Amino acid sequence: MYNKDEEKDMKNEPKTIINVAETLAAIIGSRDITNTYLTEAINDSKTSTVDLDFQNVEFISRSATHELLSLKEDLSRKYFNKKTISFINANKDVSEMFRIVAANRALPKSEAPSFKVNKTDIQSLLQREVGV
Numbered sequence: 742m743y744n745k746d747e748e749k750d751m752k753n754e755p756k757t758i759i760n761v762a763e764t765l766a767a768i769i770g771s772r773d774i775t776n777t778y779l780t781e782a783i784n785d786s787k788t789s790t791v792d793l794d795f796q797n798v799e800f801i802s803r804s805a806t807h808e809l810l811s812l813k814e815d816l817s818r819k820y821f822n823k824k825t826i827s828f829i830n831a832n833k834d835v836s837e838m839f840r841i842v843a844a845n846r847a848l849p850k851s852e853a854p855s856f857k858v859n860k861t862d863i864q865s866l867l868q869r870e871v872g873v
Contacts, residue, residue, distance in 0.1 A: 754788075754789075754790060755787075755788045755790070756788050756790035756791065756792060757783075757786035757787070757788045757790070757791045757792070758791075758792045758794050758829075759779070759782050759783070759786070759791060759792070759793050759794065760794050760796070760797075761779070761793050761794060761795050761798050762794075762795070762796065762797035762798045764778055764779065764782055765778055765779065767797055767798055767799045767800075768798075768799055768800045769798060769800065769801040769802065769805045770800070770801075770802045770805065771802070771804070771805060772802075772804040772805050772807070772808040774805075775805040775808045775809060776808050776812070779793070779809070779812070780812060783812070783816065783824055783826065784822070784824075786824070789823060789824055789825060790824070790825045790827070791824055791825070791826050791827070792826075792827045792828075792829045793809070793826060793827070793828050793829065794829050794830050795828060795829065795830050795831035795832070795835050796829075796830035798831070798832070798835055799832070799834070799835075800834060800835070801835050801838050801839075802838075803838065803841075803842055806838050806839055806842040807842050807846070809826075809828075810839070810842060810843055810846060812826070813826040
């Protein structure tokens with residue numbers, strides 16, 4: 742179902758590499774698919790370090806990116822079966838999407854949008870339309 746390779750990191754600890762394009766698709770547009778398949782692949786890994794390899798991924802939606810960042814955060818906080826997730830080999834567009842979503846999660850807009858309502862009556866609008 743998904744492609745996982747085990748390697749060793751710089752500390753000589755085993756890690757799992759999951760090829761995201763082969764596991765999901767080159768264009769990732771769904772939070773649900775991301776959550777279902779990648780969560781399963783990550784949880785099935787026998788290692789505590791997992792690299793999600795974005796080579797050949799052309800696009801990832803904002804919602805899918807948010808889901809992956811949330812998953813990374815959740816798995817790093819677990820007491821048992823804790824996982825360290827890294828995103829590797831992402832192209833410029835995918836990397837930028839991760840930066841934007843991560844920044845928005847860290848510093849969300851606190852300013853409420855302003856909307857000014859002007860009252861008017863239908864007769865004045867009709868008079869303007871007719872030119873009277």
